[in-house]
Structures are given as C-alpha cells and as structure tokens.
Amino acid sequence: MADYTIKVRRFQPESGEGPYWEQFKVELEPSLSVLDALLQTKDREDGSLAVRCSCRAAICGSCGMKINGQSGLGCKTQIGEAQELAEKKMGAVGGSAERAVVVIEPMGNMPVIKDLVTDMESTHWAKIRRVTPWLLPHGAPPEREYIVEPESMLDITQPMACIQCGACVSSCLSMEADPGFIGPAALAKAYRFVGDPRDAETKERLHDLAEDPHGIYDCTHCFACVDACPKDVAPMDQIMRLRRRAGEEGIEDPNSGHDHEIAFVKIIEKKGTLDESLLLQESFAPGIKGKLKPSKRAIKEMLGSIPTAIRGIKTGKMRSLPKLIPGIHHKLPDGAQDDVKAIYKHAEEHNEEFNLYIKGEEDVEPEPDEPTDAILGDEAAAAAESESA
Amino acid sequence: MGGIPTAASDFSPIASALVPTHDVLVIGAGLAGQRAALAAAEQGVSVGIISKVHPVRSHSNAAQGGINAALNPGDSWESHAYDTIKGSDYLGDQDAIEIMTREAPEEILHLEHLGVTFHRNAEGKLGTRAFGGASAARTYYVADITGQAIMHVLYEQLMKYSEQVARYEEWFSTALAIDENGECCGVVTRNVADGSMELFKAKAVILATGGNGQVWKPTTNALICTGDGIAMAYRVGAKLMDMEMIQYHPTTLAGKGFLITEGARGEGAHLLNAKGERFMETYAPNKMELASRDVVSRAEQTEINEGRGFPDGTVALDITVVPKKRVHEALREIVLVGRDFAGVDITREPIHIKPGNHYTMGGVKTDVDGRTDIPGLYSAGETACVSVHGGNRLGANSLLDTLIFGRRSGVDAASRAKRIEGSTPSKKVLEDEDAMIAEINSRAKGSGRRVSEIKLELGTTMDAKVAVFRDEAGIQEALEIVRRLKEETKTAYIDDHGSVFNQDLLGAIELGYMLDNAECTCIAALERKESRGAQYRTDFPERNDEEWLKHIDLEQTDDGPEISYSEVTITGWKPEARTY
C-alpha cells in the first residue's frame, strides 16, 4: 500500500460554477489503476465524482481520460507509474518530487458534461457515423462464408480491436487545430472497411475520404493517436494506409496531398535528398514529369508562400532567388543517385507492405550466455541420463 | 439532446402527456439486446433499444474466446448438443439446446456476412479452435476479442438501421410497467445525462441486461453487471430459475478477477500447481485442461485448498508451451492483460490464476422464444434462463445463447406487437419511481452506511460462502448477511443529489437489484441438496438425479422468494455419469 494524491479537474454543471481542481488522498497498491484511485475516492469520499467506467480491464472503452496530460484509459494506467511520471515531469521543470501529484482531466477535443464525463456523441460518434461504418458488400451474400485471404482478416482485426474509447481523439493534435478533422478513430474505422475484401465500395470510400478537405490529408502525422491508443490500433498507420490506397487509385484531393506525396517521391528519385523549394512548387503545380498545370488553389498557395520566401532571401536563409527555382540543388556524389534509382526500380516493382501487426517480431535466438529454462532443462536431462548410464 | 437520437416519429400523444412509444422495447444493448433489436426491426415494427451505458460498453465485449457452432463438415449439431447437455450436468433443457445448436451454423454465417472478421484457415474459410468440454474444435473466433468484434459489428448495423431502431444510449431503467391484465406494457427509465424520468410505452419489452457478477467480489464481470433485468422481472412477478448456478471461471487473475480466456487452454496452455505438476491428470485424464469449467475450477480449488497452490492462493497457467507466433496471432489480448494488469509476459513465464466468479447460468425463466411468465415480457442472454446451460455453461456457448435467443425474442416480440393493441401504462409506476428516488435523495449524510460499504460486504460474503464449494452453514450465513444488508440499504445514503450524471444514485438503485439477486441465489443454493454443475455442496457431494433432476423456480412474495420446481426437458440424452 502506498499513499497518493490525485488532482482531478472537476466540473459540476448544476453548481453554476466553472471547472475547478480538487485534490484527493488515496491509499492503494502501486499496481492498481488510476481508475481504482478514482473509484476509491468515489466510494469513500465523494460519490458525486463522475467518471464513466465499467470493465476495469481495458475492453469496454469507458474510462478515457487524460492522466498527467496523456490521453489513455484510467483502468490501464497504474497509479504507481502515473506518480513516477508526475515526479519526472515535475523534476524536468525544476520542481521537487514531493509536490508531484497525479493530474487527471477529462478527455480533450470534447465538451465536458460533468467531471471526467465528456460528450462523445457530438465529437466522436458523429465522426464515426461520417465514414459509413458498416459493411457494404456486393449483392447477395454467398451460401456459406466469403472466402478471403486469411491475412486480410488479421489485417483488419487491428482496426477492429478499437474499443471506441476516444483516447486517440482526445490526443489528436490535428483536431486541436482543426475541429473539423474526421480524426483518428473514425479513419481507423474507415480502414476497417477499405481493407475488408468483402466490401464492394472501396473506391467510393477512398474518394470520399480523400476528397473531404478534413479527411485523410488533414492528419499532421504526429503519432499522438498511436501512443494514446490502449489497443495497439495505431490509427495513424491506418490513415497512412488509406493515403497509400487512395494514391494507388490516383485520387486527386483538394488538399493536394497526393500531389505532395508524388512530388516528394519523384524529387528523391531524381535528387536523392529533398529540395524543399522544388517540393513546394511541385506539391501545388505538378510538372516534374509533364507540363505545369497549376490549379487555382496551387496559384493561391504559391502566392501565399512568397512573403515567406522573400523573408528567407533577405536573411540569407535561402541563398538567392534561384534557390526557389527548381533544378539548382546539390546532387549525391559519384553515381550514388543511380544507386537510389536502382532502389526505386526494385521497390516499385514489389511494393511490399510489411505488416508488423500480422507478422510480429521474429523469435530471437537466446544469447548463449543467457541460459534459459529450456537449456537448463536439457542439461538437467543430460546430467540425469549420464548418471543413470 | 446529446447522444440520443430520439425517434421523433414514434412519439405519439397519449392522454395528456407525451409518452415515447415503441412496438418493441429492448432493455440492454449487449449482444442479446442488439441482436433482438435488429431481429425485431427486420419484422417491420418500431423498435427502441435502451441501455444504461453506451451499447459498445456492454459486457459482451469481454467474451474473448469465441462462439460455438457445428459448421464444419464432419461435425454435427447432435454432437454440439450432447457436449452442451453433458456440460450442463443434465440440467439444461434439451429442446432448447437442440434449437440453439441447430441454428448455430446459420447464425455464424449471418454474422460473417454482416462483417465479423472471423479467423480464416489457410484456404480462406472460417477456421476454428478447441474449447473446453467440446468433442470437436468448433469454436469460431476473432483473435481473442470475439465478443467485442461481434458486438461492434452489430452496433454498425444499429447505426445503419437508425431509422428503424431508436437508440436510447445512457438511459437507466428502474421498473417495468404492468397493465391491469398482468401484461407488460412499458418501462420507467432515467435519462442519465439530465436525470429526467420517462415512462416508455411498448407492446413488448425484452430484458437483455446481462448477468449479476457484481454480486460477487472479485468477479470477471464489469461494474455494470448488477443483475438489473433479473431483479426488475422478479419484482413484477416473473419466475426466476436455477439461480444457484453461478459459474466460477478456471482462469482469472487473483485479486482483480480479470479473465484469461479459455482459448489459452484451447491453444494448448497447461495448468500447473506449485510443484510444477499438471494436476488435471488426476481430475480429468482424458480432456485434461479442457474439461468443463466447473470440473477445472474445482480441481484448481482442491489443489489450492490442499496446499499445492502458490502462497497467493493460486495455481499457474503456462502459456509458454503455445508457439509464440500463435500467441501473437490468437491470444493478443491476453498478452496485454498479462503485461498491463499482472506485470507478466505470458510468452515467457506462467501466470498465476484462480477460479473467479464469471457467469450467471440462472436467470429469468423463459421459453425458447424468450417469453417469460408475464405476457409481453421477454428476456434473452445472460439475464434469461431458457435453460441451455443448466448447471454449467460450456465456454463459447454464451455468445451463441445471446444471439440465438436474442434473435428469437426479437422475432416473437415483434409478432406479438403486430398482433395486439397494446395498453397505456399507468402513470402510477412513474410516480412510484419518482418517489423512490426522492426517498433515496432525502436520506441525510451519515444516516446509515455508505452504499459502497454495503456492496463490498455483499461481494466478499458471496465469494466466501457461495462460490466453488458450498455447504449449508455457509450459505445460511450468507443469506442472513444479505437480509441484514437489505435492511441497511433502506437507510444507506448517497453524496450526489443532482440530476446530471448522478452515478451515485444509480449505484444505490443497482445495490437493490444486486441484493435481490443475492437472496435468490442463496435460497436456491440452500434448497438444492446435491452437487450438480457449479453447485457443489460439500455436505451433499453427489449428484442425485432421483430427487434433484429438476429446476428450482423462485417467485417473489412479501416473505421473500417462494420455491417451486419445474421439470427438466429431456428429449433423447439420458443422464449419465459425467467424466472428462
């Protein structure tokens, strides 16, 4: 048993008061959870402390919250570890460890109803429904099951493992800046259907998700959802796979996301390292392989970036105006660029996606100086044999 | 109103007030409830589904291992039925078991067609795993998140059919409405978000609120599993059946009660005592770790009681014998449970486990179409007792039960709704519930015990006295404590007197449900003077078919539950000695 202090962001909507902080003392084993600490407080001290919870085992998805600023599940975060993190954070900014308390807040990017209870309907569920979250098979089902690649089912079991807790939504840094972003949970759910060979509307889904300016190209690739997810769904990975699939379909999007991707890939093929000014231009007005066809948006964006560029030249950050004109960029030495091109040839031919979720880490052979039970067992057996012999 | 897509078109003015009305009202939105709602909607009637938590929070999530069906060529429903009957220790009704096992393959295919991501074999067809008490590998699964995967797919369908099924998410039901003919015609429900009380009118009500695991502590069950539907039905005069039959799951984490799926043993994991012996050799030499759950739980408890367990009162589950790749593919969730809740890497070391409260075999007595004794009142899933599980449920039969009888209830309730006019519930039931809540709110702080204290005493009492091994003295003691707690509950106070998300108040109401469940279990456990399935009486260690091959039914009276008996339906499989 150990003593902890939890500091809870509270909001009692009927009090007429705004949100406030309240500290509670709890006493429990370090291996018990932050949710256990909250439940102990509710049971012993203040039954009005509101928190959604049910299974206590990270399967129902009720207790999404922020703990020391990190979005996750209260039931899956051990109080001892939360305390250590609080102390570490306090120490990093020069505070003393004794002052460190476990800070608990409602999830972010959602309105708060009461204490730790948020309105998931208007933020989370509305967006889930936005992606047409049900299977759309073609025609009548077969007499028995659909015959599909075994790996395809394993693959979409990853987004299927989502428990709709909202931790990723809470953590989403894109959504923080753009509340319209469809968001990590809904896009992971979308991949669950795009990746499902039984679904017949894959193309339509991809168009829908790519052509929405708040869709797949609105993700800032910050990994916050990957770390927040308690079920290893890796929502951002699913978003990147949606981009890959949309790219394969050649879908043009209003964010120029696909153009940006193609421009980047082509520049590295041509130059080996990134030429940022060329990237900017190509993202908006692709012309590396063909004619320049700048769209209205491209022209607007290009004009928008001119003040930035001029400032860059003034300070000497960009050496000269030609720096902004494609084609002047250092190249890799002595045929290294040909090596890069050879890699392109090989990889574009195979385009293999190595899915760690399906494959897992390979079993590593135990180090010889690190005896395992099995080895000991064999030795013991060998010793026993030699004895009997 | 956030979160509640109220079906505006279904609101029809009755008398002077607006009473929300549906043909069929489902209470509870786990697998049984969602399946019932979808099945009723398919019949073209208006459906409402009410749940005290958001549907995807329901406890069906926790079913890890899979769902049984004799779908493989070479397997047969008869074999599945026999295993189920033997598993039930011959207390299951064989007509109901026949229906369940015959309809199982079609249900699995239906789920597959809706989008459940079932595991495939190398040919891309549905693949199976082995499970306890089964004579063939007939468990279909999605890694070890089968319940979750199925439930989320059903919820996808509820979203798809939102025009046909109105969802009342986070509405807490407090009482059923019965008309002057004794038929069920509605329910009183509290909108958790704002505390408003609503009287719903319906031509049929289906109770699918899950089991009562929270009566025990620890339990694998979620905090929401407080026996609400069982108690609500009991309070309006419906019969309960087999309430003594409470399953203790063989592999739960000590202390926290978290579940380790039977799938682990299905994949080949061993049970070891502290001496490293695979002790199931003694108890079930043929099926070993895959004997019926009651058998395995008793074996473990015997090892622990006789001093061959670990000092923390456990034995060990050794998953390291399962190939790592297979664990990664099929037991992913358990790796997380081990890592996050026990600090154990199950791929490298055995994990300590013990039997723990898990499942309510008994419940509201129904026929094979979910009908209770009260016209218009239905029940399905763990709330109900059809009975397909009898004295002991086989692993991976619970999901099947929820779906088959959820669907059948939905269909039958819809046909009743089409047939009858329906009556308007009296406002008195709403007034009574308002008064009940006002009374709880009126109790002054310190006037009695805290609700949480009573819950804790109830849980630990039941786990100590009405668990794997039972005897008359212990059960009697538990019953007396339960009755004292019932009295104490009348003055137990709460802190929160508000309207918005008042979980404190709901907890007090749930405690009442739990105590009704507990009392019934004690009464039935005292009554059954034999050992069968999950009921093992150390003072009556043998099964006694002569006297006790019958169901114990309970009905509420002012003096507590009144006992009666009903026959076990036997169609073809005569009771035999049960060995594994």
Added chain:
Amino acid sequence: MSDGQIKVAYWPGCVSRGFTPELHGSMAIVADKLGIELVTLDRANCCGAGVIAEHNQELADTLNARTFALAQQTGLSMMNICSTCQGAQSECQQRLDADSAYRAHVNEALSGQGLSYEKGKDGFTNKNFLWLLVEDYGLDRLKAQVVRPLTGLKVGPFYGCYIVRPKERLGYGEHPDRDIYLEQVITALGGEVVEYDGARKCCGFPVITMNRETSLKQAGTHVGDAIDAGADCLVTPCPLCHLNLDMQQPEAAKVVNRDLGLAVLHLPQLVGLALGAEPKELGMSKHIASTGWVEERLAGVPA
C-alpha cells in the same frame, strides 16, 4: 556516459543543407568544441520523412536500409540532427529488424551497390544529437564544457513529434527520459526551462502544403503559448519544426491573429552559445524571427 572520444557516422539530413543551412554549420562547430568526430555520410539519401512510406513502404524501408548500410560500412554508430529523420528512420528500422526474411528481401535491392543492412547482435544504433549528447556524451561532461552559462535565459523546449512518439518504437523502454532531455540540456547549459503547453506537440509542418490554416495555427499557438509563459526563445532538435516555427512565424502570427516574434534556436545553436561560439558563426542571423533578444540577454555573460 563516457569520457572517451566519440566518433559517429553523421547523417545531416536534407533540410539542414537546404532551408536551414545554419543547422548544419552550427553542428560542425559544436561537434568540434565537444570533440565529437563526425564522419559525414555524403552518399546517403533522404529518410522519406514518412511521406515515401505513405507512398510505398518498401521503398522507404530500402532507402533507409541503404543509409544504415552506408553507416555500417564505417563501423560506427549513426547520428542524425533531425527529429523527423529519427522518427522516419526508426520506423523503417523497426520493420527491418523484425524479420530476417524481409531484411533479406530489402537487401536484395542493395546488393548491386555492395551494401547490406545487418541487424547485428546488439542492433544498429541511430541517435539524434540530443540523445547522443545526454546518453553518450553525458550531461556532467557537457556542463564542464560550458564557458558562457545561459544564466537567466528562459528557454522553451520544442521536441518535434517524431522524436517523442511512438514511445515503444523510439527506445523509451530503455531510455524513459528521452522526452525530458531538452529540459535536462537547457538546465545543464545554465538556462531556465520554460514550461508551456506545446513542448511535445506538433509544429504543423507536415500539413503546411495540405492544410495551411491548420498548420500555421499549430505553429502560431505554440509560439504564442511559449511567449505567454515568458520564454526568451525556443529550442528544437528538428529543422522541419524550425521551418514552421521560425520561417513561417510571421504567417503564423496572421493566422493566430497576434504578435509573435520569438527566436527559435536549433539545438546545436543553443549548445554552441553556451560553449562560447558567437551567434553569427552559429548562423543565427539567418533566422526569420530575430534572435536579437537572446543575444542581448547573453551579452552580459562573457564567453
């Protein structure tokens, strides 16, 4: 931590030789002052910044396998100076290290160049300068090198997403404090850490071409928060963050509709100042947001 000579295979990345040349330059100065020998991988290629992986995962993995193999040819561990390189390369390395068959497949594409990426017994090490500074060089040793303590300078750390998430991939199991190294370095250099909301948030750069408004709102918000918390400057180990926080700062100010004007230093610049280098040689005049205030604050402290 060791007192020994550190010699690394050095991958400067693309941006440090493009839009932020002052980063490459200041790293060279700082390495010299710290006695870290840099063997530049001048044949290596772009990490793909996550964008190439989004297009073709195998392509990204192979490109980075090539860089790793070039580093392995030198027999040295690798060091980078860009959070984004760290993240993108770690992601590819995780896949390459997970499976020998996949590694062999990728190495096929490299065999024509006489290259092969090997996981090796102890694994291949690729560290951002920040990690190397704390884990290999050591904070005490760094402290001992300080000739111009950053006394009174209030510094807001800005990590860049790719170096803090996902934790499991980025070695946080072994080095759990990697997300407070900037604070530790600032303190070791004598500066004062400023706590503000944006330290581990996204600068917005990855969507600057795709959703300019969102991108600049992110940058502007973080810079504004740091100013409100009293920061004299930000410090970042990521040149891409630098682009959005510094180069785009005037544009970001328009989006968040407030005055900004906060210096944003590259990590080697901050270290360099404390080691006695002059702002000009560290390329600070090339920044968009004036570094004048930082220079003024330090003017009183003799180098």
